[in-house]
Structure formats: C-alpha cells, structure tokens
Amino acid sequence: MKIGWKKIAVMAMAALATTTALAACSSGSSSSSSSNGKTTISILQGKVEVNKQLKQIATEYEKTHPNVKITVSSIGGGTEYNPVLKTRISSGNAPTIFSLAGPADAKQFSAQAADLSKTKVAKAALPGTASAVQIGSKTLGIPFNIEGYGFVYNKEVFQKAGIDPTSIKTYDDLVNAVNTLNDKKSELGIKGVFALPGKETWVLSDHLANLYLGQEFNGNAKKMYDSKSMKFTANEEMKQMIDLQNKFSIKPVMQMDYSQQVNQYFSQGKAAMIQQGDWIYPTVEQIDKNFAKNQIGMIPIPVKGQEDKLPVGTSLYWAVNKKKSTKEQKAATDFLAWLYTSEAGKKDVVNKLHFVPAYKGYDNFKMADPLSQVVFDYSQRKATTGWAFPAYTGTSWDPNTFQPNLQRYLAGKQSWDKTVKNSIDGWKTQQNK
Amino acid sequence: MKNRSLSFWLFVTPTLVALALVVFIPALMGIFYSFTNWDGLTYTTMLGFKNYITVFQDSGFLAALWFTVKFVVVTVILLNVIGLSLALLVTRKFKGNNLLRTVFFMPNLIGGLILGFIWQFIFTQVFDALGFSGWLTNQTTGFWGLVIVTLWQMSGYIMIIYIAYLQNIPTEVIEAAEIDGASPWQRFWNITFPMIAPAFTVSMFLTLSNGFKLYDPNLSLTNGGPYKSTEMLAMNIVNTAYSENDFARAEAKALVFFVIVGAISLLQVYYTRKREVDL
Numbered sequence A: 001m002k003i004g005w006k007k008i009a010v011m012a013m014a015a016l017a018t019t020t021a022l023a024a025c026s027s028g029s030s031s032s033s034s035s036n037g038k039t040t041i042s043i044l045q046g047k048v049e050v051n052k053q054l055k056q057i058a059t060e061y062e063k064t065h066p067n068v069k070i071t072v073s074s075i076g077g078g079t080e081y082n083p084v085l086k087t088r089i090s091s092g093n094a095p096t097i098f099s100l101a102g103p104a105d106a107k108q109f110s111a112q113a114a115d116l117s118k119t120k121v122a123k124a125a126l127p128g129t130a131s132a133v134q135i136g137s138k139t140l141g142i143p144f145n146i147e148g149y150g151f152v153y154n155k156e157v158f159q160k161a162g163i164d165p166t167s168i169k170t171y172d173d174l175v176n177a178v179n180t181l182n183d184k185k186s187e188l189g190i191k192g193v194f195a196l197p198g199k200e201t202w203v204l205s206d207h208l209a210n211l212y213l214g215q216e217f218n219g220n221a222k223k224m225y226d227s228k229s230m231k232f233t234a235n236e237e238m239k240q241m242i243d244l245q246n247k248f249s250i251k252p253v254m255q256m257d258y259s260q261q262v263n264q265y266f267s268q269g270k271a272a273m274i275q276q277g278d279w280i281y282p283t284v285e286q287i288d289k290n291f292a293k294n295q296i297g298m299i300p301i302p303v304k305g306q307e308d309k310l311p312v313g314t315s316l317y318w319a320v321n322k323k324k325s326t327k328e329q330k331a332a333t334d335f336l337a338w339l340y341t342s343e344a345g346k347k348d349v350v351n352k353l354h355f356v357p358a359y360k361g362y363d364n365f366k367m368a369d370p371l372s373q374v375v376f377d378y379s380q381r382k383a384t385t386g387w388a389f390p391a392y393t394g395t396s397w398d399p400n401t402f403q404p405n406l407q408r409y410l411a412g413k414q415s416w417d418k419t420v421k422n423s424i425d426g427w428k429t430q431q432n433k
Numbered sequence B: 001m002k003n004r005s006l007s008f009w010l011f012v013t014p015t016l017v018a019l020a021l022v023v024f025i026p027a028l029m030g031i032f033y034s035f036t037n038w039d040g041l042t043y044t045t046m047l048g049f050k051n052y053i054t055v056f057q058d059s060g061f062l063a064a065l066w067f068t069v070k071f072v073v074v075t076v077i078l079l080n081v082i083g084l085s086l087a088l089l090v091t092r093k094f095k096g097n098n099l100l101r102t103v104f105f106m107p108n109l110i111g112g113l114i115l116g117f118i119w120q121f122i123f124t125q126v127f128d129a130l131g132f133s134g135w136l137t138n139q140t141t142g143f144w145g146l147v148i149v150t151l152w153q154m155s156g157y158i159m160i161i162y163i164a165y166l167q168n169i170p171t172e173v174i175e176a177a178e179i180d181g182a183s184p185w186q187r188f189w190n191i192t193f194p195m196i197a198p199a200f201t202v203s204m205f206l207t208l209s210n211g212f213k214l215y216d217p218n219l220s221l222t223n224g225g226p227y228k229s230t231e232m233l234a235m236n237i238v239n240t241a242y243s244e245n246d247f248a249r250a251e252a253k254a255l256v257f258f259v260i261v262g263a264i265s266l267l268q269v270y271y272t273r274k275r276e277v278d279l
Helices: A002-026 A048-064 A078-090 A103-108 A120-124 A155-160 A171-183 A201-217 A221-226 A235-247 A258-266 A278-287 A289-294 A326-341 A343-352 A370-380 A397-410 A416-431 B006-033 B050-057 B059-090 B097-109 B112-129 B139-166 B171-179 B184-195 B197-213 B216-221 B233-242 B247-275
Strands: A039-045 A068-074 A097-100 A147-154 A273-277 A296-299 A310-313 A317-320
Touching: A039 A048, A039 A078, A039 A326, A048 A068, A048 A326, A048 A343, A068 A326, A078 B233, A097 A326, A103 A221, A120 A326, A147 A155, A147 A278, A147 A370, A171 A235, A201 A221, A201 A235, A201 A273, A201 A310, A201 A397, A235 A397, A235 A416, A258 A273, A258 A278, A273 A278, A278 A289, A278 A370, A289 A296, A296 A370, A310 A370, A317 A326, A326 A343, A397 A416, B006 B247, B050 B059, B050 B247, B059 B097, B059 B139, B059 B197, B059 B233, B097 B139, B112 B139, B112 B216, B139 B197, B139 B216, B171 B184, B184 B197, B197 B233, B197 B247, B216 B233, B233 B247
Parallel strands: A039 A068, A039 A097
Antiparallel strands: A097 A317, A147 A273, A147 A296, A147 A310
C-alpha cells in the first residue's frame, strides 16, 4: 500500500512536470487577433528612448479609437533588436508593426513587410526619405523621423573665444577656429577643442565616413547597397578631418567612449565641440537642463563641394506585417497615418517623441529642442545631403573590415593608404560574394 | 538493470524531456543549419561544407582562436597557482583565516558583466591617475586586463576547491612525515601535492573550459576593441550571428568551437585522472 502511494505520487509529479513544460511551449501564440470586436495591433520597435512616449500616444489613440488596442514593446540597438524580431516571427507571435533599419533589413524581412506605397502616410513622406527600404516598386517601410549630425558646439566657449560658429563654412575656416580655440584653451576652461571617442567605431565609420564615401552614391543608401565597388575618391579629405579631430582632442583618444565624450566632457564644458547628432540632446539635458536648452548649437562638418549642408537621414522605418489579417493591417496603417498626418498626431510627433518630421505639412511647427531645430531648418531649406551609411551597417564589411581598419589608423598602427586599400578591397569582396 | 523500474523512468523522463527540448533538439537543429544559408528565419539552399571551409579562412576567427588559446594558457596556470597558494595560506592556523576565505571568495559573487565595468573604470580612470595611461587601448594591455579580471574573479573559487581537498588530507600522514624528518617542502611536494591531485582535475577542467567560453568580461571590459584585437572566440561567434546576420556561419563556428573545447577538456581530464592516487 505504501509503495502504491509513492508510485502514484511520483507519477503525478512526473506528469505535472511534463505538462507544465509542454504547456509553456504551446502557449504564447495565437494572440493579437480580434476579440470582442476590438482589433489588437502590436508594435515592436528599436528606438528604445521613445518607449514611454509611444505608449502614452498609444493610450491616447485608444481613447479616440475604442475599437483598437495597441501594445508597444521596444528593444534598443541593432544587435539586440533583430534577434528578438526573428524569434517573435518564428514563434508565431510576430508583431503587426515593426521597425527596419535600412536596406539590409528590408531585404531580410521582405517576406513579412507589406508594400506601403499606396498608403496615405507613405504619400505624405518627404520625397526620397523611404528610398533605402524600397525594393523595386515596393515601399517596405516609412521613416520614423529624420536625424542630422555635425559639430555640436558649446555657444559660450565660442563666444568667449570670439568666433562666430555660423561663419565656419570651409575646412580652412574650421582649422582657423580650432587653432584659436586651442590657443585660448586655459582661458576658456576647456581640456581640448574636440572630444573624439576612439572606442566608438561608428563615430568615424558611419557618420564621418558618410560625408566622403556617400558623395559617390549621392548620399543614397540603396544605391550604395547595390553597388559592387567603391572608389572612395574623397578619402584624403576624410584623413584630414580625422587627423584634425585626433590632434586637438582630449587625450587619450583610444580610451574615450560615447558617454565620456557626451556626458563627461561636452556636457561639462570641457570640450568646445564634438562630432555628434541631435540624438544627444536628451543625454545633455539630463546632465544640465539649462546648458542643453541655451548653450548648444550645431553646424555642418565642412566638406569640399558640400559646404553648409547638413547630412540628414533616417535610421529606422516602420513596416507593417503582411501576414496579418487585412483588418489588422488596415488598423496598423490607420494608426501610422493618424500619427504623422492628423493634427493631434503631428503635435505628439514633435512635442512628445521629439522627432524631426520626415513628412509634409509641418511647416509652422517649432521643434522641441535646439538641435532638432537645426536639423529641421536645414531640411526645410533643403540644404542637406543624404545618409549612405545604412547601406553597410548591417553587413559584415562594417564591423570586420572598415571599423577595425579605421581604428588601426587612429591608433597609429597602420598607414592611411593601407586603411583605404583594405576598405575598398573588402567592400569589393563582400559585394561580389 | 533491476533498478530500471517504472519509478526510474518516471524520475528520468521529465529531465530527459527538458534536456531534449532545450539541449539535444536545438543542438541537432544547429548542426543541420550549419550546412545551410540560414539567416535566423529561413534558409533557401544547402551549402554542404562551405560554411566550415569559410570558418577556417576567416582571419577574424583564427585571430580570436589564437588570442583565446593564449588567454587560456596564461589563466589556467595563474589561476591554479594563485588558487592553491591562497588555499595553503588560509588553511594554516592563524587568526582571521575564515575572514580571509570570505574576502578572497567575494569577487566570485559579482557577475562577470559588472566586474568588467568596474575594472574598466579602474583601468581607464584609476590607472590613468597613477600614471599608467592608455590601458585597454592596445592588444597587450587589453589581454592583461582580461587576465587580471579573470584572476580576480575566479581565484577565490578555485581556492575553495583546493581547501576542500587540503582539509581531507589525514593529519597522521603529515605527522608521520614530520617524524621521519621531512622538510616542509618535502612534505608539500611528496605528501600534500599527490593527495590533492583530484583537485587539479576539477580545477584544471573548470579553468580550461571557462577560459575558452569567457564572454561577459570580454564584452564589458573591451568589447573586442581596439580594432577587434581582443575579441575572443565566444564573442566572435556572437558577432557573426547578431551583427553580421550570418547565423549559419556562426553555427558552423560554434560547432568547431564545441569540438575544440570538448576535445581539449576530455584529454585534460583523462591525463590528470591518471595522476590521481588512492589512499
């Protein structure tokens, strides 16, 4: 009798363990469909800094559209986001709306991303802003926003040194300004003119290189992505700009990372200017609200033939899952159209998400912060160049060839000629694979 | 075979099912995918051994392999020397030896990721202030940085293993040797050392396989930089999968890695086992 009980207990426990294990595997799918008349759309996106704001906007939308329920999840960074999206697609829990980072993503998720070219919101997008994620006649994504970068400068330091930042148009102007700033270093209370983060390979490989590499592809990522070769004719100018920043940067350059560049040096007035974009605003604001609001501005990096032009582009695009029901897809495109084209949505885009809009109909808007305002002004004036670097951010050439070679040059371990040659050769090998 | 009754299988099945679900089946799928062009979602063609051939032509992978091997050799030796020395120290009778055990073991309670960030601060800020500037900015200092963090983290753990074996040595044997007139060095080399041989088997295995598989301090301390010169095997594989989106090739690399680590660990266990003595 005793043994019998034991056996039953063991069996029960084993059965319980097995069923829970199996149940854990089978649950989780077949959600996000319509229940009691409501359509649920799920959003998975890669811009983690707007997670909270996006959730607020979703709640606001649900109030005016009682038949729709929106869930938002955000995962930061390209290397963390893609695996999660892939996992959700393979496990049958794919999101209705997801984000794409450029041509490589568009190609990879072309089986999931619906053609949005006929939608209202895609038609409202500024011309060319979605070209990176177009395949043939299909538009697989619409831009989140536009971003821009240049030299973010400290107004007070420039004023004290007697330099008008807006007068810096050419490379020679920049060199003069840098020399003046460097001579008055102690007087201005700065540790260096620049703060060049040698650890952050993307600062050189994405943003700086784009100015010189992008020229031959008209700043068009798609064009570069499809190109079998590159000439890199403007490489000598890029070398000049790296050398200038390296020479007048706070040392040691190879030890500096993004947070030191932005938080520790620039935000505390230790560097006169840094090569960064409008995305640093929230970080600077967290450290010194007053400084962020009143003391910073941005000028374009002077490039021969492209003077006073700001490189603006899009780092993320919204895509809609075409494997979902038509009803759910329509709800998704309706939401995106509401967000970017309705009066209430536009206000949220500018004031809550702090986006510089990539859409028509924002002429009278004022951006939420001074850096975004600079990007917006340049884009309104059409004094912009494009972003070609999303063409390579998802490929193996960037992390395996371009970035290590640039870093080797920066550390003084390799000549510039070799750096350029390795980069060109590597691109050719990859694109002809 | 008598005990293979119903209850035997009832106890084993849940574990077996769980293992199959999270280890065996994924491993088999991984082996299969390594022969395709899988991108994490779908595959379109079978590539045969092409992925494996490219693994051995991949200069990044070979550099990471060489860097890892050097790292393993250095850390295995130093960890065991330091671990054993600490164990010998704290098994002596003096006031505060229990406190010291706790102190030496404590770094092991901190996760590798956090430890990496703490040491990054020490190497870049504190070392800078002391006049050793430029740490972690080239391969040599990056390598020694990783070694130091690993020693800091693992020595205490290895020490605990040695302590367990040291305390198991019967005092009669030591006393007998003492009466026979053996010097302290002779006592250590001829009595203690052979008696703790099983501890070597365990510690060598742990340090060896942990060294090969090291990932989190690598990620938080150097992230493979500068110019990929401090990238270890595990990180190279993760980057191939997640930043280059080449899951199939990463899968092939992971299998090569698995075979290397497995073969070396088995050989090591086989040889150190042979040296163990039974009382």
